[in-house]
Amino acid sequence: MRYVMMMRASAGSEAWEQPSEQSLNEMTQVMAEMAEKGVLLAGEGLLPSSEGFRLVPDGGKARVVDGPFAETKELIAGFCLIEVASREEALMWAERCFAADHGNTSGIELRRVATADDFGDNFTPEARAREANTFAVLDARRSED
Numbered sequence: 747m748r749y750v751m752m753m754r755a756s757a758g759s760e761a762w763e764q765p766s767e768q769s770l771n772e773m774t775q776v777m778a779e780m781a782e783k784g785v786l787l788a789g790e791g792l793l794p795s796s797e798g799f800r801l802v803p804d805g806g807k808a809r810v811v812d813g814p815f816a817e818t819k820e821l822i823a824g825f826c827l828i829e830v831a832s833r834e835e836a837l838m839w840a841e842r843c844f845a846a847d848h849g850n851t852s853g854i855e856l857r858r859v860a861t862a863d864d865f866g867d868n869f870t871p872e873a874r875a876r877e878a879n880t881f882a883v884l885d886a887r888r889s890e891d
Contacts (some may be wrong), residue, residue: 748787748829748859749836751843753851755821760794760814765850772846780828780839789826823851827859 765773780786792798795813802809815821826843830836840854847854862869862877 747832747836748827749856750859751789751826751828751836751840752822752855752857753791753824753843753847754819754853754855755795755823756850756852759823759851760796760821762794763850766848769846769848769850772848773843776839776842776846777826780826785828785830785835785839787827787829789824791824792822795821819852833858 777786777789780789795815798813798815800811800813800815802811826839828836828839830839836856840856844854862874
């Protein structure tokens with residue numbers, strides 16, 4: 747099972763208040779442990795929403811809206827993509843990250859990543875083949891790095 751662990755923004759993270767040395771050390775230790783155990787697939791912190799933009803529907807077209815965005819509770823300050831054996835294991839790693847974060851973010855949301863089977867018959871064999879090819883291209887690129 748893969749999960750996206752989204753670290754929720756706080757007023758401090760949106761103001762780009764730097765995490766403490768202790769928090770950075772503890773978070774990098776947890777991330778290193780996840781990597782060593784083969785759990786961590788990706789993970790990064792994000793700049794504040796003032797550096798971002800959104801596409802929103804507007805009359806059937808996409809309109810660009812530049813940040814910052816007002817609803818801090820709905821913003822993401824960082825993420826990890828993890829692969830685990832169970833929901834309980836995902837929760838355990840999230841709890842470790844939450845403890846290491848020392849309040850820099852306002853919480854962590856976990857969402858399971860959808861698999862091909864979650865889409866049923868609408869995910870046709872042709873679409874599945876395109877997805878498999880896309881991931882093969884990504885894997886090849888990663889192995890070049």
